[in-house]
Amino acid sequence: xxxxxxxxxxxxxxxxxxxxxxxxxxxxxxxxxxxxxxxxxxxxxxxxxxxxxxxxxxxxxxxxxxxxxxxxxxxxxxxx
Amino acid sequence: xxxxxxxxxxxxxxxxxxxxxxxxxxxxxxxxxxxxxxxxxxxxxxxxxxxxxxxxxxxxxxxxxxxxxxxxxxxxxxxxxxxxxxxxxxxxxxxxxxxxxxxxxxxxxxxxxxxxxxxxxxxxxxxxxxxxxxxxxxxxxxxxxxxxxxxxxxxxxxxxxxxxxxxxxxxxxxxxxxxxxxxxxxxxxxxxxxxxxxxxxxxx
Numbered sequence: 001x002x003x004x005x006x007x008x009x010x011x012x013x014x015x016x017x018x019x020x021x022x023x024x025x026x027x028x029x030x031x032x033x034x035x036x037x038x039x040x041x042x043x044x045x046x047x048x049x050x051x052x053x054x055x056x057x058x059x060x061x062x063x064x065x066x067x068x069x070x071x072x073x074x075x076x077x078x079x080x
Numbered sequence: 081x082x083x084x085x086x087x088x089x090x091x092x093x094x095x096x097x098x099x100x101x102x103x104x105x106x107x108x109x110x111x112x113x114x115x116x117x118x119x120x121x122x123x124x125x126x127x128x129x130x131x132x133x134x135x136x137x138x139x140x141x142x143x144x145x146x147x148x149x150x151x152x153x154x155x156x157x158x159x160x161x162x163x164x165x166x167x168x169x170x171x172x173x174x175x176x177x178x179x180x181x182x183x184x185x186x187x188x189x190x191x192x193x194x195x196x197x198x199x200x201x202x203x204x205x206x207x208x209x210x211x212x213x214x215x216x217x218x219x220x221x222x223x224x225x226x227x228x229x230x231x232x233x234x235x236x237x238x239x240x241x242x243x244x245x246x247x248x249x250x251x252x253x254x255x256x257x258x259x260x261x262x263x264x265x266x267x268x269x270x271x272x273x274x275x276x277x278x279x280x281x282x283x284x
Binding site: 003013015028031062067069073074075078 | 139
């Protein structure tokens with residue numbers, strides 16, 4: 001399975017309901033091009049009843065050019 | 081030897097040093113007067129000029145629905161991006177669709193387009209998907225202008241118990257000129273043809 005989540009700034013996200021097993025968490029560096037993560041990806045082995053945390057530290061390395069960002073989160077109700 | 085040289089030197093005819101010094105002094109004074117006159121003319125002939133420089137600003141905002149409309153919680157329409165900066169910019173967008181609980185936790189299952197939600201993207205209006213999964217608007221957007229719609233319509237159909245559909249739309253803008261800015265930093269931009277972006281597609 002593959003799942004993409006969006007995190008703004010110094011935010012975080014909790015993913016629940018993952019089956020026990022091995023996972024690879026990767027930061028999509030193509031989006032945040034000004035920043036360099038401290039690692040490309042992290043391997044996680046989920047075990048029953050145990051929470052795991054993965055942290056990516058990003059350093060601003062590209063100071064050139066002008067850019068801007070915006071993000072909007074929409075929560076939907078189902079029809080009917 | 082030195083004595084002889086001194087002797088030869090002393091036998092020379094004395095140079096007209098004083099006359100040359102006077103000539104040099106008069107010439108210098110004339111130059112000073114001339115430059116002072118020029119400065120005076122420049123000063124009186126030109127009024128004060130104030131040069132105001134406005135720094136370039138690149139920013140954007142995600143817009144949805146017709147201007148002034150509100151989201152009814154069921155169907156999202158006319159998703160587009162506005163260039164809120166003061167210079168031309170290229171714009172791209174990322175769409176993350178997930179299930180979320182009331183506390184914000186994301187459910188591991190991935191919503192399926194056409195099953196859990198319906199979405200209609202615009203066609204041939206300037207948006208192209210890149211190999212990196214992001215959407216690229218291939219034309220530069222003028223300051224204050226909007227892109228064409230990226231999403232015409234999006235509605236939730238099904239959701240697991242305790243979760244609702246979340247559609248997070250992230251937009252990013254970058255200065256349009258020079259083209260090197262977008263080519264060097266946006267991974268799916270191959271080149272700039274005129275002012276249009278050439279996008280690397282999946283499998284290309």
